[in-house]
Each structure stands twice: as structure tokens, then as C-alpha cells.
Amino acid sequence: MSLFGSNPFPAPGPKAELEEGAVLSPRFGADGLITCVTTDAATGEILMVAHMNAEALEKTIETGEAWYWSRSRGELWHKGATSGQIQTVKEMRIDCDQDALLLKVEVAGDGGCCHTGRRSCFYRKVESSGAAARLVVD
Amino acid sequence: MSLFGSNPFPAPGPKAELEEGAVLSPRFGADGLITCVTTDAATGEILMVAHMNAEALEKTIETGEAWYWSRSRGELWHKGATSGQIQTVKEMRIDCDQDALLLKVEVAGDGGCCHTGRRSCFYRKVESSGAAARLVVD
Numbered sequence: 001m002s003l004f005g006s007n008p009f010p011a012p013g014p015k016a017e018l019e020e021g022a023v024l025s026p027r028f029g030a031d032g033l034i035t036c037v038t039t040d041a042a043t044g045e046i047l048m049v050a051h052m053n054a055e056a057l058e059k060t061i062e063t064g065e066a067w068y069w070s071r072s073r074g075e076l077w078h079k080g081a082t083s084g085q086i087q088t089v090k091e092m093r094i095d096c097d098q099d100a101l102l103l104k105v106e107v108a109g110d111g112g113c114c115h116t117g118r119r120s121c122f123y124r125k126v127e128s129s130g131a132a133a134r135l136v137v138d
Numbered sequence: 139m140s141l142f143g144s145n146p147f148p149a150p151g152p153k154a155e156l157e158e159g160a161v162l163s164p165r166f167g168a169d170g171l172i173t174c175v176t177t178d179a180a181t182g183e184i185l186m187v188a189h190m191n192a193e194a195l196e197k198t199i200e201t202g203e204a205w206y207w208s209r210s211r212g213e214l215w216h217k218g219a220t221s222g223q224i225q226t227v228k229e230m231r232i233d234c235d236q237d238a239l240l241l242k243v244e245v246a247g248d249g250g251c252c253h254t255g256r257r258s259c260f261y262r263k264v265e266s267s268g269a270a271a272r273l274v275v276d
Contacts, residue, residue, distance in 0.1 A: 100187035
């Protein structure tokens with residue numbers, strides 16, 4: 001049991017093993033979290049970026065549904081438990097140095113993901129001319 | 139000039155403005171960084187997850203090419219400057235609470251992105267049966 005709860009995953013090994021090996025040894029940050037990008041398994045659309053602690057990742061693997069760590073609420077977060085927008089994991093991937101996860105999911109309920117009611121959290125484009133930038137919903 | 143270098147972006151406003159407004163006011167973390175997901179503009183494939191400080195984001199907006207902050211090297215990182223894998227930004231998006239960016243890019247050079255030589259950093263699938271998990275390159 002660490003400061004951040006139990007971590008059932010093996011500690012990250014040397015670089016070659018981390019990058020080419022078959023062992024899942026996620027590199028949680030100093031805050032105990034790993035970044036997770038979640039996409040729509042059917043369309044590839046990026047739905048959200050969230051974070052997992054070891055327990056959330058373990059539950060995601062065990063249940064096949066996405067669990068995150070809510071930084072704002074400071075608690076484990078079974079996505080969709082209240083909204084019905086449960087995310088069933090169709091595929092999980094991890095990056096080269098094992099500090100980022102990718103979930104390809106199927107979203108239940110109304111298919112939404114963002115707390116603002118949109119399907120994706122990335123509903124605004126950054127438009128710029130030179131150094132100036134503004135956000136445009138599209 | 140803050141602890142993390144100059145930050146030319148306005149400070150994040152109230153929630154409604156942050157989520158629905160037209161002002162780019164990125165929420166950098168305590169480490170001065172914001173998460174950035176980078177995808178292939180043509181195919182939608184997720185290439186990498188990296189981080190930007192305010193200067194990297196400013197340079198990305200100004201130049202139309204992806205700049206990141208390398209946490210391992212502790213320095214500003216013009217992606218592709220040495221490898222030729224320059225990322226030209228075709229579209230930039232930001233999420234609801236402005237703590238994650240999405241870049242859709244066109245990659246120059248050999249079209250690669252990962253330092254291991256692969257096109258994407260997410261070259262391994264997490265396969266699981268119950269609680270056990272292993273990584274498979276595919």
C-alpha cells in the first residue's frame with residue numbers, strides 16, 4: 001500500500017524492457033496518476049483526456065469498463081455510473097515509455113462523454129492569426 | 139515571468155467562461171505543463187502524448203509547427219528539428235476545462251513520430267484475461 005493506494009503493477013524496468021517488453025508496468029507520475037486518452041472505438045474521434053491511478057487502471061482491466069481518478073473530486077470515478085454513459089473498452093494501448101494510455105471505447109446511454117453535454121470534450125478549435133488565438137465552437 | 143517562464147495567456151476565468159468562452163486560457167498544471175495529444179490529421183491515428191509549457195504552446199501557435207516541453211531533457215523541444223519529423227499543425231483543439239490540447243498534424247520526413255522508430259508511440263496493445271495483463275506489439 002503506497003501513499004496513493006495499492007499498486008498491483010510491477011515497477012517499471014530498464015528502458016529496453018519498458019519499451020519493447022510484454023510487461024505492463026505503467027509509470028504513474030509523482031501524483032500517482034497516468035494520463036489516459038479515450039477515443040470512440042468506431043469512429044476514432046477523441047472523446048476525452050483523463051487520468052487513472054493504479055486502482056482505476058486495475059478496475060478498468062478487470063471490468064472492461066473505464067474507471068478514472070477524478071482530480072476535481074479526489075475520488076475513483078466509474079465513468080457513466082450516474083450519467084449512464086458507461087464506456088466499454090474495446091481496446092487498450094500503452095505508449096513507448098508507458099506513461100500514457102489509450103482507450104478505444106463504446107459509449108452507452110446517449111453516447112455522450114463531456115460533462116457539458118457534448119459528445120467530445122474537444123468541441124472548440126483554436127483559431128489563430130500570428131500570435132493571437134481565439135476559440136471557436138464547431 | 140513566472141517560475142516556469144513567461145506565460146502570455148490570460149489567466150483562466152470562471153467555469154462558464156473557461157468552458158464556453160472564446161478566450162484561450164490554458165490551465166497549466168503545478169509543473170507548468172499542459173497535456174497534448176497529437177494525431178495524424180489525415181488518418182486520425184493517435185501518434186503521441188506529450189506536454190507543452192506556455193512557451194511551447196506560444197511557439198506552436200506562432201509557427202504552425204509543434205513545439206513541446208521535453209520532461210526528460212528539461213528543455214523546449216521543436217519536434218523534428220533533428221529527425222526531420224517536423225509536425226505541421228493542421229488543426230488545434232482544446233478541451234472543456236482547458237487542461238488538454240489536441241493537435242492534428244502532418245508529419246514530415248519519414249512520417250514517423252516515436253523515438254523507437256515507429257510511426258505511433260502506441261504500438262502495443264494491452265491484452266488481458268481477468269486481472270492479468272500483457273503487452274502485445276501489433
